[in-house]
Amino acid sequence: xxxxxxxxxxxxxxxxxxxxxxxxxxxxxxxxxxxxxxxxxxxxxxxxxxxxxxxxxxxxxxxxxxxxxxxxxxxxxxxxxxxxxxxxxxxxxxxxxxxxxxxxxxxxxxxxxxxxxxxxxxxxxxxxxxxxxxxxxxxxxxxxxxxxxxxxxxxxxxxxxxxxxxxxxxxxxxxxxxxxxxxxxxxxxxxxxxxxxxxxxxxxxxxxxxxxxxxxxxxxxxxxxxxxxxxxxxxxxxxxxxxxxxxxxxxxxxxxxxxxxxxxxxxxxxxxxxxxxxxxxxxxxxxxxxxxxxxxxxxxxx
Amino acid sequence: xxxxxxxxxxxxxxxxxxxxxxxxxxxxxxxxxxxxxxxxxxxxxxxxxxxxxxxxxxxxxxxxxxxxxxxxxxxxxxxxxxxxxxxxxxxxxxxxxxxxxxxxxxxxxxxxxxxxxxxxxxxxxxxxxxxxxxxxxxxxxxxxxxxxxxxxxxxxxxxxxxxxxxxxxxxxxxxxxxxxxxxxxxxxxxxxxxxxxxxxxxxxxxxxxxxxxxxxxxxxxxxxxxxxxxxxxxxxxxxxxxxxxxxxxxxxxxxxxxxxxxxxxxxxxxxxxxxxxxxxxxxxxxxxxxxxxxxxxxxxxx
DNA sequence: GGAGGTCATAGGCGAACTCTATGACCTGCC
DNA sequence: GGCAGGTCATAGAGTTCGCCTATGACCTCC
Numbered sequence: 001x002x003x004x005x006x007x008x009x010x011x012x013x014x015x016x017x018x019x020x021x022x023x024x025x026x027x028x029x030x031x032x033x034x035x036x037x038x039x040x041x042x043x044x045x046x047x048x049x050x051x052x053x054x055x056x057x058x059x060x061x062x063x064x065x066x067x068x069x070x071x072x073x074x075x076x077x078x079x080x081x082x083x084x085x086x087x088x089x090x091x092x093x094x095x096x097x098x099x100x101x102x103x104x105x106x107x108x109x110x111x112x113x114x115x116x117x118x119x120x121x122x123x124x125x126x127x128x129x130x131x132x133x134x135x136x137x138x139x140x141x142x143x144x145x146x147x148x149x150x151x152x153x154x155x156x157x158x159x160x161x162x163x164x165x166x167x168x169x170x171x172x173x174x175x176x177x178x179x180x181x182x183x184x185x186x187x188x189x190x191x192x193x194x195x196x197x198x199x200x201x202x203x204x205x206x207x208x209x210x211x212x213x214x215x216x217x218x219x220x221x222x223x224x225x226x227x228x229x230x231x232x233x234x235x236x237x238x239x240x241x242x243x244x245x246x247x248x249x250x251x252x253x254x255x256x257x258x259x260x261x262x263x264x265x266x267x268x269x270x271x272x273x274x275x276x277x278x279x280x281x282x283x284x285x286x287x288x289x290x291x292x293x294x295x296x297x298x299x300x301x302x
Numbered sequence: 303x304x305x306x307x308x309x310x311x312x313x314x315x316x317x318x319x320x321x322x323x324x325x326x327x328x329x330x331x332x333x334x335x336x337x338x339x340x341x342x343x344x345x346x347x348x349x350x351x352x353x354x355x356x357x358x359x360x361x362x363x364x365x366x367x368x369x370x371x372x373x374x375x376x377x378x379x380x381x382x383x384x385x386x387x388x389x390x391x392x393x394x395x396x397x398x399x400x401x402x403x404x405x406x407x408x409x410x411x412x413x414x415x416x417x418x419x420x421x422x423x424x425x426x427x428x429x430x431x432x433x434x435x436x437x438x439x440x441x442x443x444x445x446x447x448x449x450x451x452x453x454x455x456x457x458x459x460x461x462x463x464x465x466x467x468x469x470x471x472x473x474x475x476x477x478x479x480x481x482x483x484x485x486x487x488x489x490x491x492x493x494x495x496x497x498x499x500x501x502x503x504x505x506x507x508x509x510x511x512x513x514x515x516x517x518x519x520x521x522x523x524x525x526x527x528x529x530x531x532x533x534x535x536x537x538x539x540x541x542x543x544x545x546x547x548x549x550x551x552x553x554x555x556x557x558x559x560x561x562x563x564x565x566x567x568x569x570x571x572x573x574x575x576x577x578x579x580x581x582x583x584x585x586x587x588x589x590x591x592x593x594x595x596x597x598x599x600x601x602x603x604x
Numbered sequence: 605g606g607a608g609g610t611c612a613t614a615g616g617c618g619a620a621c622t623c624t625a626t627g628a629c630c631t632g633c634c
Numbered sequence: 635g636g637c638a639g640g641t642c643a644t645a646g647a648g649t650t651c652g653c654c655t656a657t658g659a660c661c662t663c664c
Binding site: 011012013014015017018024025026048054055070071073074075076077078079080082084085088089092095096097104110113118119122123127128137181182199235236237241259261262263264265299302 | 424
Binding site for chain 1: 659660
């Protein structure tokens with residue numbers, strides 16, 4: 001979806017971008033090379049191929065150092081944005097893989113794991129490099145079970161009041177939106193969807209037990225609950241894909257469909273139903289939260 | 303800064319991530335390979351090395367296709383986030399390089415160009431693939447000059463009312479924040495900075511003529527204007543670097559320092575001064591905005 | 605004028621990737 | 635039951651690409 005047409009041929013490689021940022025910050029190809037652990041000629045060649053591939057001069061090389069051109073400066077900032085995401089991915093993967101001692105076991109709902117956890121991990125690495133996070137991803141119901149069963153030190157859930165037997169604290173909020181493919185009749189509506197309309201329409205929904213689903217059901221309960229779903233899936237990506245393909249209207253987190261909406265592949269349908277939900281951290285009562293967990297919680301709340 | 307410790311060794315390559323997304327969407331290695339224009343064995347090998355490099359199994363391969371594992375599903379969404387940024391970079395670079403016929407000449411201030419324009423370009427490519435954007439990046443003052451001189455069809459500026467002789471429309475807002483390095487005395491303050499304190503302190507500032515600088519000066523004018531800057535630079539990146547290094551407090555766009563604040567490399571100091579500013583599109587009066595420009599404006603406002 | 609910094613070039617080596625060709629396996633249809 | 639069409643994996647060959655070391659040219663500052 002993200003890559004309808006392969007950008008392949010002109011896709012820069014991440015290490016080149018990392019090098020560019022290093023050059024920008026050190027002011028010298030040689031020093032940047034040192035920082036990445038490669039030789040100066042390699043760095044020189046790499047920057048040259050990057051420039052050739054992008055078709056833009058990025059550096060003013062002089063015998064007393066290298067400075068960014070105006071274009072280079074802008075590109076460097078874009079490169080930073082790419083690297084932020086790439087680092088988040090790497091941290092996230094490390095957490096998925098981790099089977100460490102000295103570990104912090106985190107269980108997070110899908111939405112939280114996909115959109116917030118990676119950023120937290122990057123920040124946590126800066127703030128407390130010693131902490132190794134072991135990340136488990138499921139739905140909100142299961143997150144709570146794991147925290148209760150002491151299979152996780154800290155959980156992150158969506159869309160429900162925290163259970164009484166657990167501590168909890170809000171760490172953010174999210175909004176559910178109704179989206180349809182561009183051609184759908186709902187895109188031509190003049191007035192917001194009424195809840196009864198929504199309740200009567202077969203929709204694309206996440207599976208029962210997911211935070212997204214529960215929030216939605218709770219909101220529609222006064223209007224006769226949602227109709228039988230048109231399709232029910234355990235992950236957001238295929239759901240989103242089905243919505244883009246025009247199968248039916250979908251109800252998804254705003255976080256999840258932000259890109260698609262921006263790109264015009266999905267259209268948000270205004271609705272009278274207020275579908276905000278709070279994202280919360282949860283942990284066991286009666287016992288102090290371990291030190292690493294406190295760190296993560298602090299990061300998540302900021 | 304973004305890459306204090308080189309992630310190099312385990313940094314995946316973007317084409318592998320693109321392949322992962324393609325596999326997720328097609329459900330088959332072979333089809334995914336076709337989409338990227340490589341052979342099926344190459345795709346197979348690439349996915350294998352990606353899995354090996356990340357240390358996580360991403361695919362359940364079967365003789366009837368390949369499905370994502372639970373971990374793979376999450377990683378794929380993270381990969382999408384990386385690719386969104388990478389695409390934005392590629393589009394932005396294309397715009398910087400462009401010397402096309404059938405072009406739309408855009409001039410944007412640094413903050414807007416760095417943080418908003420790339421996303422708009424990606425969306426624009428989906429909505430109106432025929433439009434070729436030629437991007438010029440300067441400060442707000444110069445943007446206005448270029449629009450007046452008909453060197454740009456559309457301009458984007460920050461932090462000032464639009465000049466009378468141009469049309470304008472708000473496309474977003476930004477906030478200026480005061481940031482210091484973690485050790486700075488201001489991090490231990492109990493009460494927000496008063497404007498007179500800020501006005502009396504030498505700061506790290508953008509150059510005169512930049513939107514950031516003008517907003518700040520206007521806000522401090524009633525209090526005797528800002529003191530002589532500690533350092534004055536024409537780009538945000540080195541300014542940010544200087545702030546991280548602890549040279550002096552800096553005043554920068556919240557967009558620009560969001561990552562550093564999240565990672566604990568900079569600390570925001572609460573201030574009584576309200577430093578919001580509006581980001582606006584501007585274009586010449588008396589003449590219809592050309593069709594491609596309307597497209598971009600529509601994208602930018604959504 | 606030397607010392608220490610910058611970057612570029614040349615040559616050789618090695619690894620990594622690609623492709624084509626093939627085989628094994630499953631599913632579904634006839 | 636067996637064939638057709640899809641899946642993925644393996645093998646081997648060729649080539650490209652990128653790396654490193656060694657060197658040279660140049661600038662700046664002392």
